[in-house]
Amino acid sequence: MGNKLSGKDFIKLGFPQNNSINIVLGQIQRYRKKEKKQTIINEAKEVLLAPEKYIGDGIWGKVAEGLIKPVEVRLHELKNTRSPFSIFGENEIDEQAKFQLYDSLKLPISVKGALMPDAHSGYGLPIGGVLATDNAVIPYGVGVDIGCRMSLSVFDLPANFLKGKSHQLLSILNEQTKFGMYETHKIKADHQIFEDDLFNEIPILKSLKNKAYQQLGTSGGGNHFVEFGIVKLDVVKPEWNLIPGEYIAVLSHSGSRGLGANIAKHYTYLASKQCPLPKQVQHLAWLDLDTHDGQEYWAAMNLAGEYAKACHDDIHRRIAKALGKRIVFNIENHHNFAWKEMVDGVERIVHRKGATPAGKGVLGIIPGSMTANGYIVEGLGNELSINSASHGAGRKFSRAKCKSTITKSLLNSQIKDAGIELIGGSVDEAPFAYKNIKTVMNLQTELVKVLGTFTPKIVRMDK
Template sequence: MGSKLSGKDLIKLGFPQNNVVNIALGQIHRYRKREKKERILVEAKDVLQAPEQYIGDGIWGKIAEALIKPIEIRLQQLNNQRAPFSIFGENEIDEQAKRQLYDALKLPIAIQGALMPDAHSGYGLPIGGVLATDNTVIPYGVGVDIGCRMSLYIYDLPASYFNGKTFQLTNILKDNTKFGMNEVHKQKSEHAILDRYEFQDIPLLKNLKDKAYKQLGTSGGGNHFVEFGIVKIDTESETLNIPKGEYIAVLAHSGSRGLGANIAKHYTYLATKQCPLPRHVQHLAWLDLDTHDGQEYWLAMNLAGDYAKACHDDIHRRIAKALGKQPLAKIENHHNFAWKEIIAGKECIVHRKGATPAQRGVLGIIPGSMTTEGYIIEGKGNSLSLDSASHGAGRLMSRAACKNSITKSQMFKEIENKGVELIGGSVDESPMAYKDIKKVIALQSELVHVLGTFTPKIVRMDK
């Protein structure tokens, strides 16, 4: 069996007695341990003789890279000076979140950074943190829930449609949405995303395809939701192209489910091994995009982002079918992702961890809590924020603090007072856990135009 293959076997083939042997054993044990030793040695010999032919290969590419140009592993030192940065709504942001941004700005790869007014501390980059880096990607700068996104579907139905239909609309959410670790749809959907070549070519993703198929069209736990509500368009825009007025709408918030979480875990581990950093910033370990693992993460990250969109598309398809209506307009955006963008004339990798893209003319949706308005926005393209805006109201209290200080009866009283119907939900998502969304929006007036609002009426979350 492949698992019985040793370093001595590879050295006998002619492998150099350095870290390439460890890399080869790691890849073989992870992806080929059920195969015969003899077959693996034949392939290993081919790689040794012509490594350039295996660059990019899912299993042998990393070994070929180590044979041609080994990655230099050395402790990375932080710069003494921070890269340029801007903070929006500084007085509303906790000191730990600011310190996390300051640490990230001292990375030798950092080009520019920003902090949004909903920011709070997280792992690696703070939530609400934006960081541009030089040809490198930080898995924890993207986040665990890769491609977590908002999607708003607006229907040509008046706000009065809610009158007398709360029961019917509540059942539509109950019947057509699934949440958390265990709920899946009985009637699975087929989607082109599952035919993507990355699921075949990248061994990690190949092993995750079944999970992705089962979870397609479902939402995560925590702060993920699907809501019926009322959209009010206050400002006409050529980009949105909807007349002023009030409309029924469906807003969803979720990401790439188990697929994204496993990608984040795997490549964060690889980054920490290849990019040792001082202990207090170890979550900011990066992958060079000129390496096998960097390229592979980039492909996997983009697949996870597209998968998150596919999940949203399926959620809305099911609800639209139950409503018997097609949407008038769609607004959607990622807020846990990395993009290749031009910053000060140079192509950089822009990480937005809990931040909304806000390039000039780009539409987005920034939600509040389950009882407060969300905002439909159009970006102004402010370079100081790296063309970004907040992704929500931002947490005022940690989940643990919520559980220690808010009771379920207090939460439900607040929800009832606001006339909201809640299905599921937990105290750590209580409206009292979040900052004042109106203040957060006001603090980024130089980043976005507000076109309208979304007011939740029926909210479905994990139990």
């Protein structure tokens, strides 16, 4: 018997001559290729004898599913009519973003959609797109940066604390934040997230655990940031233990780093193989939540969301410690994620790709640009928007256009005129690249109520 496993080995064991053999070979190649052939054969015998015992297993669960109830792979046709939808701020949204939403509404699994006023075109779902589906999750409907989120920590420090302290606060951001693919903290912080059993049960997560540990408390590139600024509270919640006024705060924007990106890549590939679609919507391939891969992605996505939160918590902990002050309250929200929510009385999977949850009473943060105010908001629970709002101002110009039309000197002059101190930052994140946040907020007064604003003062981004 040779060392390399082939389909014939599994036919000899009694595996049916169908796609189950391709599945088992794929799983072994992906996760067990360094192990002895006989060990694999012995395990495969057990799976064949009692596949029901292996449902949900990280390695053999997909094989067991193929033996009991194989996933049907067939070309899915689009519906002739779109599911119901609403667009907020239509005149501020590019046509390509609208057409991307229209295409997504023709998927057989789609039940309802919405487009936020900061929307612009993306891959699959547009950025600012919200889509409710029937028992199916679209990896590209969540996005590559799973769990990308906002986190705002407010200190019981008056706004005038900033006077004469800019050098100290610049140093804190320089020393306590890390950005991009390669910067990590020299002194790592452990976190209970790494005790989660999923890191051992799901092979893709097991392979990414060390990377996640290395990147804990760091931020991505692009439009991700950590900022010192001034929060102006017009309305306060009793639990905040503050009176209306202006306070020092830290605002951060980032996601699940390499962990989320690799989860997205892995399950997008699996979805594309299981769910062939017409070319114009191939990025919208989905995973049925009643399948092994659908369940596994859902678990991995939620873990990535918790990891993104852990990164923000670590960033804010480090900054608070360096500042020597206690955080009075924190507001945070995902804006690249999928949730199980009630939509028109039925539980659906709600994808928000660049959209803020805005259910009734739900708090969130909607940032502007590095020179424009962000907003603390409370959701109004508008069913037309599927309980959602914008996730920011939204891009007006693509990154490529920014790089060809905006110079570093123009960026620096814009920053200086706004009284902002900037560490890092690139021309494709210039304020000029974004829509007017005030216009965007005026277009969603029926979606959220504004409780306060955040004015950036010292901004740290990737170089």
